[in-house]
Each structure stands twice: as structure tokens, then as C-alpha cells.
Amino acid sequence: MISTLFAFALVAQAQPTPPAEQNSEQTAEQVQEEKAEDKRICRRISTGMGSRKKERVCMTSEEWREFNRGN
Numbered sequence: 886m887i888s889t890l891f892a893f894a895l896v897a898q899a900q901p902t903p904p905a906e907q908n909s910e911q912t913a914e915q916v917q918e919e920k921a922e923d924k925r926i927c928r929r930i931s932t933g934m935g936s937r938k939k940e941r942v943c944m945t946s947e948e949w950r951e952f953n954r955g956n
Contacts (some may be wrong), residue, residue, distance in 0.1 A: 924945060926943065
């Protein structure tokens with residue numbers, strides 16, 4: 886009887902753990918953002934002044950930002 890009361894007291898004092906779904910959603914969003922940053926974006930740009938031929942260049946979004954700042 887005493888052990889039952891003791892067990893009930895322990896269960897009553899236990900605090901619920903936060904739901905794990907919120908943590909997994911946050912990490913999933915962070916992973917998607919990291920993947921978006923690492924994703925290669927390919928564009929065709931002209932290589933020279935007198936040439937009509939365009940060259941395919943692939944860079945990440947951050948590299949394209951840096952490239953566009955230089956122009």
C-alpha cells in the first residue's frame with residue numbers, strides 16, 4: 886500500500902516532456918534552408934564582348950550574389 890502511494894506521488898510530480906515534433910520541425914526547416922543554400926543554380930552568361938556563344942555557369946545562391954555585386 887505504501888509503495889502504491891509512493892509510486893502515485895512520483896507520477897504526480899513528474900513533469901511532462903515537451904513534444905518532440907516541434908524540435909523535429911525546427912530541425913527540418915533548418916535542413917531545408919541549408920540545402921537551399923547549397924543548391925547549385927546554373928545560368929547561361931556571355932563569355933566575351935564579340936561572341937554570341939553563351940557559357941553555362943553553375944554556382945550557389947551565395948556565389949551568385951557575390952558575382953552580381955561585382956558587376
